[in-house]
Amino acid sequence: MLKISSLKAGYDETMVLNNVHLEVEKGKVVSILGRNGAGKTTLIKTIVGLLKPMDGTIYWNDQEITHELPERRAKKGIGYVPQGREIFSSLTVEENLILGFEAVSKKIEKTLVLEEIFELFPVLKEMLKRKGGDLSGGQQQQLAIARALAGQPELLLLDEPMEGIQPSIVEQIQEVIVKIASKKGIGVVLVEHSIDSAFACSDEYYILDKRTVVSKGVVKNTNIEDIQQYLVV
Numbered sequence: 037m038l039k040i041s042s043l044k045a046g047y048d049e050t051m052v053l054n055n056v057h058l059e060v061e062k063g064k065v066v067s068i069l070g071r072n073g074a075g076k077t078t079l080i081k082t083i084v085g086l087l088k089p090m091d092g093t094i095y096w097n098d099q100e101i102t103h104e105l106p107e108r109r110a111k112k113g114i115g116y117v118p119q120g121r122e123i124f125s126s127l128t129v130e131e132n133l134i135l136g137f138e139a140v141s142k143k144i145e146k147t148l149v150l151e152e153i154f155e156l157f158p159v160l161k162e163m164l165k166r167k168g169g170d171l172s173g174g175q176q177q178q179l180a181i182a183r184a185l186a187g188q189p190e191l192l193l194l195d196e197p198m199e200g201i202q203p204s205i206v207e208q209i210q211e212v213i214v215k216i217a218s219k220k221g222i223g224v225v226l227v228e229h230s231i232d233s234a235f236a237c238s239d240e241y242y243i244l245d246k247r248t249v250v251s252k253g254v255v256k257n258t259n260i261e262d263i264q265q266y267l268v269v
């Protein structure tokens with residue numbers, strides 16, 4: 037569904053990524069690993085359309101989208117949860133979810149989608165009328181993912197969803213990631229710092245280092261020790 041080839045990206049004069057190739061298939065979880073500053077967020081922002089690539093091509097379901105605006109990419113089914121879970125803290129959980137529907141303005145069977153969301157995140161159903169800002173960090177992250185799912189994406193990009201979250205909720209988020217990929221066929225791109233956490237819920241991995249992909253593979257065929265060299269500081 038998503039295919040990136042020979043991508044070059046960065047900021048003004050600084051090239052952060054060079055010659056990056058990446059593919060994500062329907063129903064697969066692909067994690068992007070790499071040290072601080074390796075370019076993981078830069079890659080995600082380029083896929084979402086927030087950053088214009090310097091070179092290379094991005095294909096979505098065999099159509100080139102390299103120069104399309106972020107809104108058009110969202111409408112085509114590319115959902116995004118940025119780092120730091122940007123929910124609207126003065127709006128209720130319910131209002132946040134409604135914004136998720138509106139963001140893509142396509143015809144959505146809202147009641148059905150909400151039911152699916154509450155099945156994945158039961159805590160949100162209990163807190164519908166509560167302000168987003170009054171939720172715990174982990175609950176806010178769940179809300180941010182739920183809001184992206186309200187737009188019925190085919191691909192979901194998650195930038196460090198487990199960052200700073202208590203272990204029990206990390207496990208829940210990992211379970212949700214596995215479920216939305218395997219049961220709903222959504223492709224997931226997951227940016228993670230921890231290789232253990234990434235491997236707990238991913239099918240494939242890519243490691244960024246020195247501006248490019250230095251290792252990639254299928255998680256179940258990979259020994260963590262063999263690739264740790266690219267991640268130790």
Ligand SMILES: Nc1ncnc2c1ncn2[C@@H]1O[C@H](COP(=O)(O)OP(=O)(O)OP(=O)(O)O)[C@@H](O)[C@H]1O
Nearest residue numbers: 047050052070071072073074075076077078079229
């Ligand atoms: N808006 C920006 N303008 C200029 N340089 C930037 C900008 N955002 C990021 N960078 C630089 O680009 C490089 C890659 O940053 P990026 O955030 O993509 O890395 P990352 O792998 O996501 O890092 P982290 O794991 O710390 O989140 C870094 O050197 C960073 O300083």
